[in-house]
Amino acid sequence: METSQKKLPPIDAAGQKHVLKGMTLEELQAWCTERGQTRFRGTQLFEWMYRHQVTETAAMTNISERFREYLRENCILTTLKLQKVSRSDQGTTQKLLLTTDDGLHLEAVSMLEENRHTVCLSSQIGCNVDCDFCATGSMGFLRNLSVGEIIDQLIAVYRLTEVPVTNIVFMGMGEPFLNYDRVLTAADIFHHRQGFDLGATRITISTSGILPGIKRFIREKRRYKLAVSLNATTEAIRTRIMPVNHTWSIDQIFAELRLYKSDSQRKIMFEYILMKDINDSPEDALRLVSMIKDFDCKLNIIPYNETDGRYQRPDEEVIEKFLEVLYNRRGNIQILVRWSKGQDIAAACGQLAVLNG
Numbered sequence: 001m002e003t004s005q006k007k008l009p010p011i012d013a014a015g016q017k018h019v020l021k022g023m024t025l026e027e028l029q030a031w032c033t034e035r036g037q038t039r040f041r042g043t044q045l046f047e048w049m050y051r052h053q054v055t056e057t058a059a060m061t062n063i064s065e066r067f068r069e070y071l072r073e074n075c076i077l078t079t080l081k082l083q084k085v086s087r088s089d090q091g092t093t094q095k096l097l098l099t100t101d102d103g104l105h106l107e108a109v110s111m112l113e114e115n116r117h118t119v120c121l122s123s124q125i126g127c128n129v130d131c132d133f134c135a136t137g138s139m140g141f142l143r144n145l146s147v148g149e150i151i152d153q154l155i156a157v158y159r160l161t162e163v164p165v166t167n168i169v170f171m172g173m174g175e176p177f178l179n180y181d182r183v184l185t186a187a188d189i190f191h192h193r194q195g196f197d198l199g200a201t202r203i204t205i206s207t208s209g210i211l212p213g214i215k216r217f218i219r220e221k222r223r224y225k226l227a228v229s230l231n232a233t234t235e236a237i238r239t240r241i242m243p244v245n246h247t248w249s250i251d252q253i254f255a256e257l258r259l260y261k262s263d264s265q266r267k268i269m270f271e272y273i274l275m276k277d278i279n280d281s282p283e284d285a286l287r288l289v290s291m292i293k294d295f296d297c298k299l300n301i302i303p304y305n306e307t308d309g310r311y312q313r314p315d316e317e318v319i320e321k322f323l324e325v326l327y328n329r330r331g332n333i334q335i336l337v338r339w340s341k342g343q344d345i346a347a348a349c350g351q352l353a354v355l356n357g
Contacts, residue, residue, distance in 0.1 A: 019076045021049060022148030024185060025194065037067060043194065049077060050195035053155045076101075080152040085160065096156055100125075100149060104142060106173055108153040110161065118167040121153050123183050124174025129208050131229075132241045133275060135307040136173045144179040150186040154196070168198060171206045171227070177213025187224055200224050201265045211248040211256060218260050226260065227269040227300070228253065232279050233287035241278065250291075257295065267334070268297040274319060275304045276312040285325035289333065298334045299326070 023031065029042030044063055048054045055078040057068040071077075083105070084097040092112040099105055109120040127134070128141035153172075157165065168190055170176040176183045187203050189195045200223035207213055208229045217226060230250070232238035239245040262268055270292055274280050292299065301323065304313040314322070326335055 017074055017076045019079065019146070019148055020045065020071075021077055021079050022146050022151060022182075022185070024189065025192065035070070041067065046192075047194050050151070050189055050192070051197070053158050055155075078152060078155075079146065079148040080106075080156065082156050082159075094157075094160065096153070096160070098153060098156060106145070106149075106153075108157065108172055110157045112163060116166050117161075117163045118169060119154055119157050119165050120169050120172045121150060121186075122172035122174055123150065123170055123176040123179045127174045128178070129175045129210075129242070129244050131208060131231075131243075133231075133273065133304065133307075133311045139173075144182060145174070147182045147185045147189070150182060151189060154190070165196075165198070167202045167204070169204045169206065169227075171204070175208055175210060176205050177207045177210035177217070180213050180216065184222065191224075204269065206271065208242060208244050209248050209250075209253050210244070211252055214253065214256050218256065221261075223266065225266055225269065227271055228257070229271045229273075230288075230291075231271070231273050231275075233284050233291060237279060241275075254291070262296045268295055269300055270295075270297055271300045271302060273302045273304055274314050274322065276314040276318070278311065280314040280318050280322055282321060282325050285322045286329065289326060289329040289331075292333060293331055296332070298336060299330075300336050300338055301326070302338045 018031075020028065020031075023046075025043065025046045027042075028045050029039040032042040032045070033039055041063065044060070048060050048063075052059075054060060057063075057071045057077070060068055060071075063071075080098040080100060082096060083099050086095040086097075087093070094110045096108045096110070097105060098108065104125050106122045106125050108122055111118045111120065122145065124144050125142040126139035127136045130137045154165065154168065168187075170183055170187075183205065187205065190198045190203055191200050204225040204227050205217070206227040206229060214226075214228075229242075230238075231242060232240075232245075232250075235245065235249055235251075238250060257268060260268055272279070272288060288299075303319055304311055306312060313319075323335075323337065326333075
């Protein structure tokens with residue numbers, strides 16, 4: 001039986017509403033009990049927001065009308081507005097332009113391929129890692145996304161298509177490990193059986209090499225997949241194109257990754273963006289294999305998606321030679337070549353960037 005509801009003011013004297021989107025199951029249960037409701041009411045809210053992706057209280061039919069009215073007057077159930085959808089010529093990739101409540105813009109991408117529907121999520125608005133080849137870095141850094149804003153990107157995709165989402169990758173705008181707590185909380189909600197119920201191995205978190213985040217991810221024994229953007233085989237080249245290497249070198253990153261306990265479903269993924277005359281020589285290929293051969297890993301080769309013209313994609317014959325060396329020396333390394341989708345709508349890897357302010 002439902003207890004009587006307390007009459008509570010908004011969250012502060014200025015009338016700011018409670019943002020429920022992004023709360024965990026435990027947080028919603030505590031929030032409800034503080035308002036004279038049962039813990040089960042928090043469970044219902046969790047399921048309505050995440051399993052059913054409901055944003056209108058009227059649809060919450062198993063919650064009392066009185067409490068629905070309280071939610072309607074005092075709470076926020078959605079954090080983003082969909083502004084624009086761009087579709088690739090092939091029709092398999094869609095880029096979503098979304099706006100936050102404070103008027104900032106971000107992008108997410110939906111990609112269809114055979115039996116997979118992968119959603120690429122952003123973790124920040126802009127990025128301060130400043131990789132020289134990435135369009136997002138040109139935006140600078142504005143702020144981290146909230147848990148709710150990360151989740152609402154996925155919900156926007158759910159509302160856009162009836163094709164079930166099979167995979168999530170945190171490879172959009174921003175550096176996920178510089179927004180660690182919120183990214184991992186969102187991932188936990190995606191994985192939660194009463195939330196989106198996505199398998200842990202269907203969620204991949206990519207990092208440019210933020211060593212404290214890598215250490216914490218390993219120490220916490222997270223079951224999500226880990227991807228590391230390598231993009232160079234020497235310290236000098238990586239420092240040139242990825243300033244983060246000034247702080248955490250390749251050697252430091254690899255020393256920590258050796259502590260990562262992978263399995264057949266959760267191999268480390270190394271990402272390597274091929275750029276003309278930067279990192280595309282046969283010697284680079286040989287060094288790359290040598291660097292990662294002792295890891296149980298996957299290698300994701302990404303021919304560069306051009307943005308401002310400063311960097312270019314290697315010629316086809318150069319790419320083929322690079323791959324030939326890899327395949328001949330790979331041993332047990334699983335090699336994937338990602339011919340990025342959505343280049344015609346600037347939705348491919350490294351192309352996400354929007355104008356804010």
